[in-house]
Amino acid sequence: MRFLFLTDTHIRGTAPANRLDPFPETLKLKLKEAVAVANELQVEAVLHGGDVFDVPAPSPSVVGEFLSIFNALQAPLYGIVGNHDVFAHNPQTLDRTMLGLANKLGVIRIIHPGERIYFEKKGQRVQVTGQHFHLDLDRRDPTLDYCVTKEQADVAIHLVHGMLLDRPFIEGVAHTLIDQIVQTEADLTLCGHNHLGFPDTIKDGKMFVNPGALVRLSNHPREISRTPQLVLIEVNDQKLSYRKMPLRSAPHGKDVLDRSQGEEAIYREQKMRQVVDQIRQAGQFQYANVHELIEQLASREGIEPAVRQIVLEQIAQAQERLEEEND
Known part of the structure; x- marks a missing residue:
């Protein structure tokens, strides 16, 4: 079985101040490449780590243009809610947003906290769960959001739109350390939210991955050197592995990010x-x-x-x- 993961697409109809290129067109090329990869590799599902949109209610014309790209997927698209997807960072407002509309139309299937999605093929069963962004995330007990149990499955994958990191961050900025959640039963924890990502980490045989955002919205030096990428996940003989796939359509940071x-x-x-x-x-x-x-x-x-x-x-x-x- 194969799955494709991407995160933080921040779909919008205008270019950020630091971009030199026609940002929406560049993003369309990236999404079309992701769809082509998913179709070519015949994945079971595409998984999105949140912040599908840059604002909760972009114009219908922008939404229509981008959702039509997702409609070309031959596999279902599943995702979680990011802080940019809803009003006031409140997932309870989902039904009043464009992501909520996309969910109702079946373009993207939202995985809600506590819900388990199962995929079965050739005697293997994969469990996929998700945790939306919310105001208490990374502030309350992290096991409530990052730790899941594996139930009647060979492999468990958990998606979280939160500030998971491999090392302590700036004092006063809410975040969770991987060492705090190693008791999770998820074989692979996939994160978004932190656009720069963090080094792939394995603890107690469990994998923690954030490939970074599909878009580069700031002119941070690390964004200039970073190449947006996808994560291809494979499950064979009840074992999980993954590899990162840099996007061929992503231009070099120095060509599209303004450092002036x-x-x-x-x-x-x-x-x-x-x-x-x-x-x-x-x-x-x-x-x-x-x-x-x-x-x-x-x-x-x-x-x-x-x-x-x-x-x-x-x-x-x-x-x-x-x-x-x-x-």
Whole structure:
């Protein structure tokens, strides 16, 4: 059995500020190549690690153009919800998004937390599970999101749109270390969210992989040297293996990423850090993101979870109204 994994496609109709090329056209070429590879290798399914879209409600014309590419797949497309796919990072708003529409139309099949999808062929059974992005991800007990049990299957694959890393990251940025979740029964844990990815890691015979985003949205030096890639997963004799497949259609980073604003960007980042430090000192908050501020305030003041959820839902609704006005 074969599966193909890709993540963080961030489908959008415009080019990011740091791109020199016609970004949407470049992305179409990448997706067409991924579809061609999947069809040629006759995979059982294509797996998407989240952030299918760059915003929850892109224009119908953009959605139509890109979903028509996925329609050429001969295998089903399964995926999980990324933070960019829904309003206010809240997976409960999925039904009001374009990813939710794609799910209802059957273009992409969303795997919800707790759900198990099974594939069977030649006496082998593969279990696939998924975990959406949510505001408590990488903040609460990581085993709740990253660890799964293998039930009536030879091989288990788990998808997570979270900040899984092989080593400690910047203080104050929520993340999970691979060492914290080695008790999972998944033979392969596939992650998105962190666009740069991390080195392939094997712990206790279990594999942890993030190939990096299919797109390069920033002009970070590592993005310039990185080549977007797919992951081909194979299951033979009840054993799992994988290999990465760099995209032939992906242009060299130096040809499409603009570094002319590098020094200015560094200056802005330094100023932003100063502002964040001031916020932390004034309010003893750990994060500057509005959702994270609410989380910190709720925790500090002992606000009930139900009240916190109402506030987050109000933010999601406000975001939806703003997007409608922008359209």
